[in-house]
Amino acid sequence: MEITREIFWNVGSWVRWPVYGLGLLVVIIFILGLVKRFRLWRIGKPDIRNDQILKRIGTVLSYGLFHKRILKEPYPGIMHLFIFWGFLFLLIGTALIFLQEDFTRLIFDKVFIQGSFYLTFSFILDLFGLMAIIGVLLAAFRRYILKPERLDNKLEDAFGLLLIFLVLVTGFTNEGLRIAVTRPEFERYSFVGWEISKIFSSSEQAIASLKTAHVVCWWFHVLLAFTFIGYVAYSKLIHLITSPLNQFFRSLTPQGEIKPIPDIENQETFGVAKLQDFTWKQLLDTDACTRCGRCQDNCPAHLSGKPLSPKKVIQDLRNHLNQSAGNLKKQGGGQEETVPIGGNVILEDELWACTTCAACQEACPVFVQVIDKVVDLRRYLVLMESKFSPEVKLFFKNMETNSNPWTIGFATRADWAKDLNLKNLSENKEVEYLLWVGCSGSFDERNRKVSRSLVSLLQKAGVSFGILGSEEMCCGETARRMGNEYLAQILMQQNIELFSNYGIKKIITLCPHCFNTFKNEYHQFGGNYRVFHYSELLLNLYQEGKLKWKTGIEMKAAYHDSCYLGRHNGIYNAPRMLLNSLPDTKVVEMKRNRAKSFCCGAGGGRMWMEETLGKRINQLRVEQIAATGASVVATACPYCLTMLEDGIKEKGLEKGLSVLDITEILDKAC
Amino acid sequence: MDVIVCLKQVPDTETKIKINPEGTGIVTEGIKYVMNPYDEYAVEEALKIKEKFGGTVTIISMGPARVVDAIRNALAMGADEGVHLNDPAFEGSDSFTTAKILSKVIKDMKYDLILTGKQAMDFDCSQVFGCLAELLELPYVSVVTGLEISADGKTAIAKRETEGGVEEIIQMPLPAVVAAQKGLNEPRYASLPGIMKAKKKVIKEINLTTLGMTASEVGEAGSKMKTKNFQLPPERKAGKKIEGEPPEAVKEIVRMLHDEAKLI
Numbered sequence: 053m054e055i056t057r058e059i060f061w062n063v064g065s066w067v068r069w070p071v072y073g074l075g076l077l078v079v080i081i082f083i084l085g086l087v088k089r090f091r092l093w094r095i096g097k098p099d100i101r102n103d104q105i106l107k108r109i110g111t112v113l114s115y116g117l118f119h120k121r122i123l124k125e126p127y128p129g130i131m132h133l134f135i136f137w138g139f140l141f142l143l144i145g146t147a148l149i150f151l152q153e154d155f156t157r158l159i160f161d162k163v164f165i166q167g168s169f170y171l172t173f174s175f176i177l178d179l180f181g182l183m184a185i186i187g188v189l190l191a192a193f194r195r196y197i198l199k200p201e202r203l204d205n206k207l208e209d210a211f212g213l214l215l216i217f218l219v220l221v222t223g224f225t226n227e228g229l230r231i232a233v234t235r236p237e238f239e240r241y242s243f244v245g246w247e248i249s250k251i252f253s254s255s256e257q258a259i260a261s262l263k264t265a266h267v268v269c270w271w272f273h274v275l276l277a278f279t280f281i282g283y284v285a286y287s288k289l290i291h292l293i294t295s296p297l298n299q300f301f302r303s304l305t306p307q308g309e310i311k312p313i314p315d316i317e318n319q320e321t322f323g324v325a326k327l328q329d330f331t332w333k334q335l336l337d338t339d340a341c342t343r344c345g346r347c348q349d350n351c352p353a354h355l356s357g358k359p360l361s362p363k364k365v366i367q368d369l370r371n372h373l374n375q376s377a378g379n380l381k382k383q384g385g386g387q388e389e390t391v392p393i394g395g396n397v398i399l400e401d402e403l404w405a406c407t408t409c410a411a412c413q414e415a416c417p418v419f420v421q422v423i424d425k426v427v428d429l430r431r432y433l434v435l436m437e438s439k440f441s442p443e444v445k446l447f448f449k450n451m452e453t454n455s456n457p458w459t460i461g462f463a464t465r466a467d468w469a470k471d472l473n474l475k476n477l478s479e480n481k482e483v484e485y486l487l488w489v490g491c492s493g494s495f496d497e498r499n500r501k502v503s504r505s506l507v508s509l510l511q512k513a514g515v516s517f518g519i520l521g522s523e524e525m526c527c528g529e530t531a532r533r534m535g536n537e538y539l540a541q542i543l544m545q546q547n548i549e550l551f552s553n554y555g556i557k558k559i560i561t562l563c564p565h566c567f568n569t570f571k572n573e574y575h576q577f578g579g580n581y582r583v584f585h586y587s588e589l590l591l592n593l594y595q596e597g598k599l600k601w602k603t604g605i606e607m608k609a610a611y612h613d614s615c616y617l618g619r620h621n622g623i624y625n626a627p628r629m630l631l632n633s634l635p636d637t638k639v640v641e642m643k644r645n646r647a648k649s650f651c652c653g654a655g656g657g658r659m660w661m662e663e664t665l666g667k668r669i670n671q672l673r674v675e676q677i678a679a680t681g682a683s684v685v686a687t688a689c690p691y692c693l694t695m696l697e698d699g700i701k702e703k704g705l706e707k708g709l710s711v712l713d714i715t716e717i718l719d720k721a722c
Numbered sequence: 723m724d725v726i727v728c729l730k731q732v733p734d735t736e737t738k739i740k741i742n743p744e745g746t747g748i749v750t751e752g753i754k755y756v757m758n759p760y761d762e763y764a765v766e767e768a769l770k771i772k773e774k775f776g777g778t779v780t781i782i783s784m785g786p787a788r789v790v791d792a793i794r795n796a797l798a799m800g801a802d803e804g805v806h807l808n809d810p811a812f813e814g815s816d817s818f819t820t821a822k823i824l825s826k827v828i829k830d831m832k833y834d835l836i837l838t839g840k841q842a843m844d845f846d847c848s849q850v851f852g853c854l855a856e857l858l859e860l861p862y863v864s865v866v867t868g869l870e871i872s873a874d875g876k877t878a879i880a881k882r883e884t885e886g887g888v889e890e891i892i893q894m895p896l897p898a899v900v901a902a903q904k905g906l907n908e909p910r911y912a913s914l915p916g917i918m919k920a921k922k923k924v925i926k927e928i929n930l931t932t933l934g935m936t937a938s939e940v941g942e943a944g945s946k947m948k949t950k951n952f953q954l955p956p957e958r959k960a961g962k963k964i965e966g967e968p969p970e971a972v973k974e975i976v977r978m979l980h981d982e983a984k985l986i
Contacts, residue, residue, distance in 0.1 A: 322914050435914035445911050453734050453754050461736035463752055522752075538914050 055238050056166035059153050061230055062266050068153070071274060078278040085285025086293060089339055092373055096332035101301040108300045111419075116296045121417040128344070131190040135216070138184025142223075145177040174242040178227075181220055182244050188217045202345025202363070208287045215280050222273035224248055229266040233259055291342045295418040298340035301333055302419035307410055308620030309572040310427055313537045323431025323535065325392035327373055330428070337420045338370035347412035347422065352651040353405040357666030360405035362412035362422040365398055369425070372397045392437075394429035400439065401665060403429050408533050408656035409615040414647050426656075430535030440534075447660045448536055455525035455543065456491045457660055466521040468493070468500040472507055476521035477554045485517040485584075486556045488570070490563040491526050492690030498697065499562075499690040505715035506562055506586055512722055513598040515589075517560065523550060529569040534657035541577070544569075548579040558582045560589055564616035564623075564689045565655075571621065585617060587626040587688050587714060594633055601721040604635030609717070610642055610682035612673070612696065613649035614689035627688045627714055634721050640680045650676060652699075654691035670699035678705060688714050723775040723875050725768040726833045727801065728782050728824055728854070729761035731792035732844040745951040757792040760839025763902035766909040767869060768837050769800045775875060777834070778802040782827060784812055784820060790925060797920035798912035804925035811930045814942035821853030823940055826933055829858060833897055834875060840865050840901040848901075855899040862899035863892050867906050871896070 060067060102108075114120045119136070123129035148165060156162040165173055192213055195203055228248025231239045235254060240246050252262055284292055313322055324330055347362035348354040354361045372393065394403055406426045413421055433439045447457050454462040466476070468489075477486065487510065493503040510517055525543055532540035559581050561567040571583040593599040609631055617623045624646045631639045644650040653669030663669070674696060677685045687693045690713075697711045733739070734754040742749050757765075768779040781796045783789050784807035793804040807823060815823065828836065836858075841848035848864070855862035867889075868881030875896065882890045883903055912920070930937060938944060962978075964971045979986045 316914075317918070320915070438911045438913050440911075442908070448911060453756055454736060459736055461734065461738055462754065463738055538917070 054166065055168075055236075056163060056170045057230070057234075059149055061234070062263055063270050074274070074278055078282045081282040082285045085282075085290070088377075089285075089290065089294070092377055093332045093335045093339070095328050096330045096335045097328070099331035099333045101333055104304055107304060108302070111302055112296050112299045115299050115417060115419070119417075121415070124415075125346070127190070127194065131187050131194065134183040134187030135191065136187075138180045138182075138187060138220075139216075141176060141180035142184065145173065148173070171238060171241040174239070174245075178224075178242050178244040181224060185217070185220045185224075188213055188220065192217075200345070202349050204343065204345075212283070212287060212289055215276065215283065219273065219276045219280055222269055222276060225269050226266060226273055228252065229262055229269060233262050233266070288342055291340060291418070294336065294340040295342065298336055298418045298420065301336065303333075303421060306572040306621070307413065308568040308616060310532055311424065312541065312573075312576045313431070316538060316541055321432075322435035322537065323433070324394070324425070324428040325432045325436070327369075327376060327393070329432075330425070334421070334425060334428075335369075335373060337425075338366050338373055340418045341366045341370065341420050342418070343367060344417070346415040346417070347420075350411035350415045350648065352407055352409060352411065352653060352669045352672070353666075355650075356653075356669045356672055358401070358405040359399060359665065360402045362420075365402060365422060365425065366420055368397055369393070392432055394433045395437075395439065398429055400433065403433065404441070404444075404661065405658075405665065406656050407615070407651045407653060407658045407669070409651035410619045411615075411648070411651065414619050423656075427533060427535060430533075431537055432535075434535035435538060441661060443661050444534060444657070447534070447657070448531065448539060451526055451531055451539055451543070456495055457526070457530065458491075458495050460495050462525075463522050465489075465494045465524055466519065468495075468503055469507070469519065469521075472504065474507065475518045476523070477518045477556075478521065478523065480518060481554045483516045483518040485515060485558045485560050486551070486554070487517045487519050488527070488559050488561045488566055489519060489524060490561065490566045490690065492694070493562040494524070496690065496694065499693060499713075502690065502693065502713040502715055503562060505713065505719040508719050509590060509593075509599065509715055509722060510560075513590075513593040515593070520550065520554075525550075527566040527569045529565040529573075530657050530660070532569070532573075533655070534660075544574060544577055544579070548574060548577055551579060551581070556581065558584070560584050560586055562586060562690065564614045564621070565691065568616045568620050585621075585623060585626075585688070587617070587623060587630060590715075590718065591626045591630055594630065599718075599722060601634055601718075603721055604637065605717055605721050606636040607684050608638045608640060608680075608682045609684040609686045609712075610640050610677050610680045611645075611686045612642070612652070612677065612692055613646060614687065614692050615649065615651050615655055617688055618649055619647055627686070630714055630718060631686055634717070637717075639686075640682050642676050642680055644676060652689075652692040652695035654695045659691050659694070668699065668702065670695040671702055674699035674703050674705065674709075678703075678709060683709060684717070685709065685711050686714050686717060687711060723771050723777040723835065723871065724780070724833045725771055725777065726780050726782060726828060726831065726836045727761070727764045727768045727796065728836065728838040728850070729764065729792060729796060730758045730783060730839070730842040730844070731755045731785055731789045732758045732842050735759070735843055739954070741952045741954055745953070746949075747952060755788055755791065757795050758839050758842045758844075760841060760843070760902055760904070762839075762909040763904065763906045764837035764839050764900075765796045765799055765801060766907045767900075767902060768835075769910070770907065771835070771871060772800070775871065780805060780831070780833075782824060783807065784815075784823060786813075793925055794920045794923075795912065797923050797925075798917040799910055800912075800916060804923065805928060806925050807928050807933070809929040809933075809940075811937045811941045814945065815940055816945035816947035817847045817849030818853045818947075819940055819945045821850050821857055822944070823933065823935070824850070824854050825857035826935060827928060828854075835871075835878070835896055836860070836899045838899070838901050840903045851899050851901040858899070860898050861894045862901070863894060864901035865903045866900050867903050869900060869906065 119129060119133050122132050152163060152165050156164060195205060195209065224244050225248065227242055227245030229252065231245050231249035232252035232254050284290060313319060343363060345363050351362055403426055408423045410423060413423065450457055450459050454460060489503050492499040525547060527547065528540040528543035531543065559570055561570065561583065564585055567583055567585040570581060590599065611628055611631060613624060628639060631637055650673050651669060652673055685696055687696065693711055693713055700706055700709050700711065734756045737753050740749040772779050779801040780803045781793050781801045782805045783793050786808065790806060793806055797804055805827060812823060838851045851862055851864060863880040863882055865883045866880045867883055870879045877893060877895050878898060880892050880900060882892060884890055930940065964974050
């Protein structure tokens with residue numbers, strides 16, 4: 053017997069004509085749906101995202117096809133992998149059949165799905181189809197029985213799952229019915245269909261009714277499959293298209309970089325008030341979101357009970373986009389929206405709750421960005437409407453007057469170093485590095501000790517460096533993230549001018565926030581420097597033998613990753629290696645560490661605002677630290693140091709747990 | 723309602739004041755100047771009145787070129803016009819002479835209300851608004867924490883703080899001079915479009931000649947008050963910390979209050 057199957061068995065090859073007709077209709081519906089979305093994205097401002105094509109394709113392959121981020125969580129990861137790869141193979145299988153029936157056989161009378169290829173083909177398709185069914189069942193079980201908090205259930209979720217499930221089940225039923233009637237022994241390879249065929253009686257009398265059932269089931273299957281294809285473009289299943297697109301067009305600039313408002317002196321509006329103020333990519337972001345909720349599972353604001361959830365922000369923007377779809381026209385024409393998004397679509401409490409820690413972005417499998425939108429919306433509130441809390445106003449005023457967040461005179465900035473015999477660059481600019489102390493290291497009593505430890509280490513290692521003394525100003529990082537782009541740009545430009553005057557090329561920073569801004573943002577205004585966070589530099593010095601430890605420090609230390617050192621700049625190892633290099637020091641990890649580290653609560657300007665909603669983020673982190681049994685939590689960021697120390701005091705844990713900056717620990721050993 | 727705000731630029735409140743070696747004044751180098759904080763309340767109140775009644779807000783300030791920053795700041799907040807009294811001859815004017823110069827400018831202007839801070843945070847004299855009202859023959863109310871203008875714009879009711887926590891409610895006909903105290907309002911933060919607009923506004927410069935006064939009438943020459951020299955206040959002695967358990971510490975405090983301070 054010939055090992056193959058008649059493709060249009062029992063239904064007759066004439067069905068291809070109505071199927072073609074229906075198929076064409078479905079493709080048109082599908083394309084129309086996509087065009088509708090495409091038009092919505094196009095109302096956004098331009099953004100160039102077609103550079104580095106190979107890197108972009110690479111992202112789609114590793115994060116899309118191979119699920120690099122999706123698989124970081126085993127259950128939902130495998131569930132999605134099964135459905136995705138199952139459907140991918142079924143799609144390939146269907147395409148091969150189409151190729152054979154409508155081209156090679158029709159034109160050349162050639163049938164290639166036969167013999168051992170047919171058997172392999174049948175086996176693989178059944179295997180992957182089964183995988184897809186298991187995936188769907190896993191998804192349904194998770195969504196409706198396990199009910200993780202991060203999933204919200206809408207009708208479209210149930211409908212989508214049911215549709216996929218029925219497409220798969222009717223496909224297998226067709227196969228089972230066909231095998232039950234034809235019964236070729238080699239169909240054992242179609243193992244799922246084979247098992248199903250056993251359900252049906254194959255007596256002579258039953259055959260006629262089996263055949264009728266097959267015709268009905270076959271048409272049902274075709275109609276379901278077509279419904280599915282059409283439905284994709286009008287439901288969350290559109291992520292089949294938008295997610296890979298979003299991965300392709302992902303931001304390839306450093307995660308810590310906030311885009312400037314260009315030519316700020318000559319703009320009329322600032323920040324985002326309406327959808328048209330976003331870029332097309334920011335609008336695509338909202339369509340690429342599948343509501344999987346990984347972002348909010350990692351969001352310190354959400355986990356501490358604040359009104360912010362990254363998922364909700366993106367979904368609210370998407371809903372707003374859908375609702376506005378009717379009267380949206382390209383910028384400049386048509387009906388303009390009257391209420392700004394910030395304060396109405398996204399509430400002020402949501403916007404101000406963000407610590408810009410990037411945990412959400414790091415978790416998102418499809419590279420949806422949240423920080424850019426939060427900052428854009430804050431910019432409108434701050435620059436256009438002057439809407440912010442009194443603490444934020446005080447912060448801005450202090451920055452304007454004294455270039456620091458506190459109400460402290462700028463002239464006292466270098467008082468911490470009075471007795472250290474340090475040279476200001478104004479006295480001697482022939483040094484290799486500028487040591488940029490930053491506001492916390494200069495003014496905050498506790499962090500001044502860190503500055504002194506760092507100076508001590510640098511001096512012991514014989515590094516040639518100087519400070520700016522009272523000429524140093526704030527780097528502008530925090531004002532920028534609070535939405536005050538104007539103030540930030542003034543500070544940044546004044547610093548760049550100062551750096552040029554002294555011919556500064558290399559900068560050491562104490563604070564990861566200053567580090568990030570110098571490294572990733574100053575180039576926007578023509579400031580290009582080699583920037584080192586002290587942890588990198590000290591590690592180099594240790595490895596070169598310029599720093600040596602005289603004694604060990606006996607302690608069990610947990611290292612707390614600073615968001616702006618870790619997630620935003622990928623520096624996870626240097627601080628750990630330094631701690632590990634100390635004899636007798638045992639470094640332990642918290643459950644949330646490295647890329648999944650939990651913010652201290654101070655980023656994005658939160659350091660300077662009251663935390664009145666929900667639990668305190670720093671206390672949540674302190675609980676996580678305490679769970680490791682460590683006696684010391686080591687930090688490499690002044691904000692983290694302050695927040696964690698406060699958290700420990702608030703929880704009354706000072707007796708067993710203390711916070712030390714890495715420099716303080718190293719200096720003791722040196 | 724047309725409102726005039728008289729404001730002063732003063733050293734930032736966090737400035738560490740140093741006296742020059744001659745003792746004739748303070749070292750001005752390295753000082754950040756800001757709008758006198760009490761004057762910010764005056765500007766904010768003027769803007770609120772404008773928002774409610776319409777009209778204009780005009781800023782008047784006296785001092786060297788740097789004062790323009792303070793005027794622009796008020797313009798950025800939303801004031802309409804700025805007048806800068808700038809002449810080296812004005813330097814060293816005492817409160818009364820300053821009021822004289824201001825009154826000379828203001829008397830030819832159209833206004834319904836003059837607002838200012840209750841004192842400038844540099845010399846803390848708290849005199850100018852009183853002198854100014856007298857020279858313009860207007861009523862004045864100072865240390866005002868609440869201000870309500872009648873619907874017809876003819877009268878105003880001011881709430882003012884007095885010593886001992888008593889609150890006075892004063893009704894006055896307009897025009898009048900009102901000096902603002904903290905608590906009157908929460909001054910706004912200038913929006914960026916406001917800052918940009920303020921940059922383009924022309925500030926009217928007035929000097930001795932355009933004012934129509936002579937050098938002997940203004941500045942130190944025209945002032946009745948002469949400054950002999952400047953001294954820093956004596957340094958405050960460090961506080962004492964009493965260590966130990968509360969029962970003993972309390973005993974020690976009582977002893978110190980009785981024997982050393984002789985308060986009890």
